[in-house]
Every structure is written in C-alpha cells, then in structure tokens.
Amino acid sequence: MHPFVIGIQKSFQIHANPSLALGMKAYMLHQFEFLGIKAPLRDQLTNTYLKSNRLENWESLEIVMKELWALPHREFQYFAIDVLKKHKSLWTANSVDLMEYCICEKSWWDSVDGIASEWLGTYFIQFPRLVPKIPNKWNKSDNMWLQRSSILFQKAYKTNTNQELLTKYILHCKDSQEFFIRKAIGWALREYSKTNPDWVSQFVAKNTLSNLSVREALKRINKLG
Template sequence: MEFITQLQTAFEANANADNQQQMQVYMRNLFHFHGIKAPLRKQLTKELVVAHKSFLQENIRDVVNKLYKLPQREYHYTAMELYQKFLNKKYNLEDGRFFTRMITTHSWWDSVDFLAKHVFGKYLLQFPEQKRKMLDYYSANDNMWLNRSAILYQLSYKNETDEVELFKQCTLHKDSEEFFIQKAIGWALREYGKVQPKAVLDFVKSVKLKELSEREAIRRLVRLG
C-alpha cells in the first residue's frame, strides 16, 4: 500500500534515537519505537492522510490491520487514530469484533485507554443493542484489558453516563488485585464525579473498594463529603 510505504518512509526519516530510548524505557521495553513524539507523528500522518483520503475511506480496516502488524509503537497509535477518525459514527456492526482484537493485541494502557474511550464507547452509542452482550463478555473475560475497557468506556459520556452500569462494573471488579483495574475504577469514578459528585461519594461510602481505587475516585471530591 502506497500510504503505508510513504508513512514508513516519513517515520524512518524522522526517527530519533534519544527519544526512542526514552520512550522504550517509559513503556517498560514492551514495544519498539522510532522515537517520534506525538505532535510530529500526527503532523507527518496528517500530510499523508490529505493525499490519500479517498483510499483511506475505502480501505481503512485493511490499513489498520497492516499498521498493527508493524513493530514500532508509532504505527499502532496511528492505526487507532485513523480508525477512530474515519469510522466515528460510521461503524459497522462487525467492528465490535475488529476493535476487540485491537484491544487484545499489543495491549498496554496507552492503546487500551484510547480504544475504550474513543472507539468502544462510541460504538456502543451507535449500537446500544450490543451493549449488554459486549459488556458481559468484556467483564467476565480473563483478559484484564477487556475488563479495564468495560470500566472505562463511558469516560466521555459525562451527563449521559449510565450510572447503574458504571457502578455495576466497579463493583464487579472491586476486589481485583490488578493495579490497572484498581486504577481504572478510580479514574472512571473520578470522571463521573465531575458531573455527579454526590453519587460517587455515596457509592464509595457504600462499597468497599481497594485503597487505590477509593483514593483515586475521591481525591477531588473529599471537600464535598
């Protein structure tokens, strides 16, 4: 694909060894990097998107699949952002399986959190009939990152948040020993607390959460208690 070839050429030409080392250490050496920071990466991508817009509109899933198979993390970021850009509010029903594979491939907080908030959450707004089936599957799964996604998918919902569902997901996973699950519970509750602080405080008082989850949930709300 010409788009991917040109993207690789651009990224390789802008690789930075110093940034590469720092990024890989920050990400616990789980991924390879070109060492391109987000602003430059997005600018390089934007220029190519303009030139290949029609092609991307028609072939976005294939492009995303191919980018996700490349080793450098910058391609994974770009794949997720392009997927969200071109398919937002225009998902197919089958995209549920597609982005579930993305969540469970090259999984770490940076990719999972983007996909949970900007893709999974938006997909469920478009296909609410899929909500129960997908959330039950994510919640009961042995994959921690699917669990985290079920907790975080409403991060952008604000006043449209399904409070019952949010509290249900937090309760289901409240005893987890996983750091990323405890952190997700705190983050999801803290975010909802921006619009419904009393509801969050009441929930935290009524449910025994892990110390990290509780601390993260109420650290901006304690003055309202």
C-alpha cells in the same frame, strides 16, 4: 503491504530519533520498540497524512489496521488509533471485532486507553443495541484489558452515563489484584465525579474498593473540598 501503510512508514521513518526512542521505550517498561517520534510531531505528521490519504471501504480499512498493528514500532499503533477514528463513517456493528482484536493484541495501557477514548465511547453511541451485550462480555472476560475497557468506555458520557452498568462492572472487578483494573475503577469514578460528585461519594462510601481505586475516585472531590 498496503500502499497506505507504506506511505506512513516512509513519513515516520524520516523523522525517527534513536536517542528519543530509548527513553520512550524505557518509559513503556521496554514493552515495545519506538522510532522516537514524540506526540506533537506525530500528531502533525498524522494530520498531514490523513488530509490527503483516505480509505474508501471497510475491507481496506481492516487490512490497513491489522498491518499497522503488526508493525514493531509503537508509533504505528498510535497512528492506527487515529486512522480508525478518522474513518468512523465506515464503521459497522461488526467493527467491534476489530476493536476487540486491537485491545487484546500488543496490549498495554497506552493503546487500550487510547481505544477507550477514541473508539469505544463513540462506537457504543453509534450502535446502542450492542450495549450491554458487548461490554458485559468484556467485563466477564479473563482478559484484564477487556475488563478495563468495559469500565472505561463511558468515561466521557457525563450525564448520559449508565449508572447501573458502571456499578455492575466496577463491583464485578473491585476485588481484582491487577493494578490496571484498580486504576481504571478510580479513573472512571473520578471522571463521573465531574458530573455527579454526590453519586460517586456515596458509591465509594458504601462499597469496599481498593485504596488505589478510592484515592483516584475521590481525587477531584477532595481537591474541591
């Protein structure tokens, strides 16, 4: 195992809390094991570790990422999301292959949404020539987590949101029965409503979306009255 991974394992294991781990595992519907390190402490340990431990090339980074993703405790996947974000200077166009791997392996809303928030938005700004090629592929995929990622990657783009792509990806998935797709549609629209509420209101009015998607999309607009 890579020394970088061994080091964070030791740091996290010192702070493991089995009683907290039980509740965290239950919250995630028993999908994963946990050490029992809550987010504030985990963030503190992560920041301290990354200040004094850096990786120098993409090859090492990819090895570390896959080793972290293979570990059984979920905190290491959260740590991995921070690691790749902190090393974005090493990203290349081909880094999307690793990102896709992490979306598709050990998939659940916590990791997929973390990836959308911390990697994908930045990645597609850094490598715009891959838009719409990669998001198109994900949106047409049979993997709902890739579909969710295609819908959510623009959620922090504000005025730079590509309305045409957002529309295309939502309409392609709007009839999905998957809770996490319906929720993603509403979330993406709600975020964009902070920038362009009129567009979101009109979009919801003229397209047949699930009740969940509509409720989430209009939550902020309705709150403001």
